[in-house]
Amino acid sequence: MNDVAAWDGGLVRTWLDRRLAAARLDQAAADRRGYGAEGDYDAAAAEEWVCRALQVGGHADDAAAFAAHIKTLLGQEEYRATGIHDDRRYDRNVRAHLRKIAKMTKANEGFANTLRYRA
Structure with missing residues (x-):
C-alpha cells in the first residue's frame, strides 16, 4: 500500500485562504499593539503577500x-508592499515563508494543518 498522499490542489487552496485570513488578523493585532510590534506586522504582511501571490x-x-x-x-529581487516598516525585514520574511512552503510542497505535507502554520 502506498502511504504517500496524492497532491490535493483544493487542500492547498484552502490552506492558503486560511493562512491569508490569519495573516490579516495578525497584522491587525500587531497594528493595535503599536510601535513595539512592527516586526510582527511586517512578518504578517509578508505571509499575506506570499499567500496572495501563490493564489x-x-x-x-x-x-x-x-x-x-x-x-x-x-x-x-524585491517584493513590493505598502504600509510595512522595514523593507529588508519584510523581504527576509517573504523569502522565509516561500522557503517554508517550498519544503511543504516538496514533502507534500502540512497543508492539511489549517489550524496552525507549523506542521
Whole structure:
C-alpha cells in the first residue's frame, strides 16, 4: 500500500485562504499593539503577500507547477508592499515563508494543518 498522499490542489487552496485570513488578523493585532510590534506586522504582511501571490495563476492543482511558481517568486529581487516598516525585514520574511512552503510542497505535507502554520 502506498502511504504517500496524492497532491490535493483544493487542500492547498484552502490552506492558503486560511493562512491569508490569519495573516490579516495578525497584522491587525500587531497594528493595535503599536510601535513595539512592527516586526510582527511586517512578518504578517509578508505571509499575506506570499499567500496572495501563490493564489494567483491557479498553480495549486499541480505540485510541479506550484513548486515552479514558488521558485519564480524566490527569484524576484524585491517584493513590493505598502504600509510595512522595514523593507529588508519584510523581504527576509517573504523569502522565509516561500522557503517554508517550498519544503511543504516538496514533502507534500502540512497543508492539511489549517489550524496552525507549523506542521
